Amino acid sequence: MNVVGRYLGNVGDWIQTRLLRDIRQEEDGTSSAPPDPQAAHADLRVVFVNRPQPEKYTSNRVSTAKYNLISFLPLFLFEQFRRYSNCFFLFIALLQQIPDVSPTGRYTTLMPLLFILFISAIKEIIEDIRRHAADRRVNVQEVEVLKGYHWQWIRWSKLKVGDMVRVRNDSLFPADLVLLSSSEPNAMAYVETSNLDGETNLKVRQGLAHTSKLLEPKDLNRFVCTVECESPNRHLYEFVGTLRELGKPAHSLGPQQMLLRGAKLRNTMWVFGIVIYTGHDTKLMKNSSFPPLKRSTVDKVTNGQILWLFFLLIVICVISAVASEIWSASYLSSAWYLRFDDIVISNFGFNLLTFIILYNNLIPISLQVTIEVVRLIQATMINYDVEMYHEESNMCAMARTSNLNEELGQVKYILSDKTGTLTKNVMEYKKCSVAGNVYHVDDDALSKRLKEGGGSDAILLKEFMTLLAVCHTVIPEIDSLGEIKYQAASPEIPDARYDEWKQRMEEARLSMHMREQKVADAAELIEKDLVLLGATGIEDKLQDQVPETIAAFLLANIHVWILTGDKQETAINIAYSCKLIDPTMALLIVNEDSLDATRETLLKHVHEFGEHLKRENHCALVIDGRTLKYALSHDMRTDFLDLCVSCRAVVCCRVSPIQKAEVVDLLVQGTNAVTLAVGDGANDVAMIQRAHVGVGVSGQEGMQAVCNSDYAVAQFRFLRKLLFVHGNWCYHRMCKLILYSFYKNICLYVIELWYAIWSAWSGQTLFERWCIGLYNVLFTAAPPLALGLFDRVSTAETMLKYPVLYKMSQESQFFNFRIFWLWVINALAHSIVLFWLPAWAMAHDVMWPNGKEGGYLMLGNSVYTYVVVTLIQYFYQEQSGVDLAFGQSPVR
């Protein structure tokens, strides 16, 4: 029965399409009139059919690869040396090539650097070879093109704009086409768009009646026309064009006539189409842009600290070089045994370089590689988590990027979509109301009444049911077993207003409210004389455990904001039912329709808060899209943000996708807080890309959100484990890994400074060369990896049980400027003890009963051994999550 609801849900598909076009034109400020050929718009494409194209368009050959043979080396090196650390180590490696400058040999930095670059290059090459292979497979596919009066098979890559093509059943469209005619009556064609949006249902496309008779090559050959259309864009569900034939009235083209590259022809013998957009101009390719590169807060802090550490390094080097200068001046002239007759020994500049090389490993060269390996494995662990597997949809969690694992532990604001994210987005038919009678889905009153007949209500009921059965987009498909499958389109969310409209459907007040909307003139004309037959009631349930999850988030000091295209009442209701707001909360509802009124209301509320502003208050802010537009204008942003962060919850309704992203921007720019945007539809993509962490819910609405997300989960409730357990763990692990890596390098290499005091500030290394070379890659490689992979600050159960534990990572308690420098100071302290104790203990040189003395490597190797032992011991101390050094008590 619930299918009925869906039927009706799709009655308005075409209305929606019209609506969309109107809305877009409104937004763009263009008129709704068809494109005028005289007004030569820059963003207009005119395709000449059966005539040569005056313009040259992009080839239909696609390339998604990052590199080719020639560009690989420069591009790859450019990518690599955009990282500070790689530049730094290259600089060191170059310095070491200057004769007599390096205290550690010529290749001790170059080799590890080349190794790291080599590993990265192999990874890039493997990935790119796969892309090249995939591209080639695509480009060599063939399609039939009309040449004169014959169809000729050509490769996809040779296809040009304006070509007429024939596409057969079950083949992919080679480019974006305008449908002319098909094997089916009235130029109907069925397409499957799962490659584009993940929806597996079939969709109907229909050519213009005017072109549906073009069934033979000779007809097509004679068909001379122009197609005016928008310049290429990424809107999958939108298309505005005009087909003009000489001396005939123009016909408007819409998404109904579009056959998009990436889609597949189904249940249709063949179609004829005109190529409109090729190659990278197609909507598919326009949508496959690379997501913005995001970096985690920990990453940024680390990079900042590296700069500080570099500064510290320079300071130490200058001190050493100055000391060397002083020592040389006072000693060297009388030291006959050090008479090297060149100037290098006492040249300040050269000495500075020597010390930079000597101390350069204060900045750990292996950190970047370690971090990347650890993140990759952490991401795998997220994918493997059986508790985030959703049986019904057969989906597990998916970490699409691994750069942000630790950012999951620091989320302060969750900006959530409503439909499909908090709710199931499964529209279930509950009841209908016809002629004043309500029929529930569970009782058979309706069928009884239908059978009985008689009476005006029965006629209306029959009419109502007929309408439901006719006005829909369900496509029956007979499968191989001979069973009929109904391919119903699930509701799409390409625009926020559609939410609104759908909600109206749910509320079953479509026909009454539609008039309030700015509907296209044509639509309005049709709808003028509508008769209200009845209404269906449809329910969209909350997903499992949404209230519990939100309650846990609130305990963890995570603010949850709902951003929905839905109308206000529904949004508030959902916010109540998911326990985001409760009846004791004051609701600040801001609905204004002018800039001034908005400003007035916002300022009023700001004043009411008084000194409670910017603190959390027991209230919630509700604002609609129109008011939001004003509130986000430049002069009110700050006040609005202050107001938002003063409330426990914020609900934004009737907001467009762009507005969702703007709210994220407001938070990102106005606060230092980490934001997480979660949504399931194409309208959430902007918000998902803009937030620090974007999470896609792989729900009913295709893969758009998931494809643009950083992490994908099947259900909203999985966010809880993703944040509280994986986020928290990853944060702690990454912090410890980074701190420990810095600690261990500082601890060892500052000893070189202490030794410089005794070695005439000459830059002599205390340690044996191989010990230095193998320090990061062998002797102390395991502890950071172990910390990054296995350290558990507390068990998953504990962290889920006590959401308050999340605050530790959320508030950056384990990695900030203070902690970092405490570790540095700790490392300095350890290095002092580790150098001076052995130095004093071995001051007498003779360590054995045989009376022989050890020499400097005896001291160096001993100190080195003690350093490694101390590091391992420190690792055991750190892995417990107990930080004795800084007096932080364990919480578990």
Add this chain to the structure above:
Amino acid sequence: MPNGANNRPSMRPRGRAIEQQRLPAWQPILTAGTVLPTFFVIGIAFIPVGVGLLYFSNGVQHFELDYTYCKTSDGKTCADKIAEAPGSSCECKIQFNITDSWKGKVYVYYGLTNFYQNHRRYVKSRDDFQLLGDVKKTPDQECRPFAFQSLNATYKEPIVPCGAIANSMFNDTFQITFSNSGKEVKLLKTGLAWESDKRIKFANPSGFDPANASGVFLKTQKPINWQKPIYNLGLNEPGNQGLVNEDFIVWMRNAAFPNFRKLYAIVSDDQEFFRYGFAAGNYELTVSYTFPVTKFDGTKRLMLSTTSLLGGKNPFLGIAYIVVGCLFLVTGIVFIFVHIKYGKTTQEMISVTPQTPY
């Protein structure tokens, strides 16, 4: 539900413990109950260790004699004399007294102060292949400027052993006379270097013949500061001649600090009064003084020392152990007071609620 979800193979993760991060783990929870005993155990264990170390160190007999400014019979210091005539040698004598007789093997060291054997340029100024006997090769450029000796304007020969370390080899010699018997104390000049050094890092050129030692060193020059060529080191001492000379090897092992000592000789126990150690009594040290140190404020010392299980005399380690042990005890006691006054029970520590301040 997406169509075809049922047709796909199940994506359900296998749920093995390692993937679910549920491997058994152990974390030490540091509570007063575990930390305090640790403090006391360490404190109590360290003090006896320290006492033991001190005992060993104190058991070592040690005598030092600074002869930097020793005077010749005409009242001038040798230091001044060799400064006036660089490369010359000067003889001076010093009397000293050993009050107690020593037991055990006695080692003779020379000690230098303010001598930077650990200077970076100095440390690398050597050619390890040359030291392994390849004396025909062009010396490593690290040896510069002690790599070649110019014989005339156009001709130069490699220096063997090249480099600053070899060039500055300590070349004073000692002679100790036991005044009570009037006999010279017999000193052994072998067994000074590490076996590994002798076997692996140093070797004479192939074809080295002790009888005609200079043969294989033809067309090489002695280091500038040396008075005799390398093949005359350890002359007439089998296995101690040329590049494997132990004095040389000992010098070539760079010291860690500017104040250091190096083994000079071992007192032979195959002589009267020294069979079981070192006899008490008066001694006279005769120094053949050639090594200049006063210019850079260095000093030279003669050291006589026995050894313990832990080498020479150095009370530092023992004292350090005792101090650390005491610190642990004191800290432990302080912690006990803190614990009694402010501490929480383990039960309190682990019962964390959302209200618990942290």
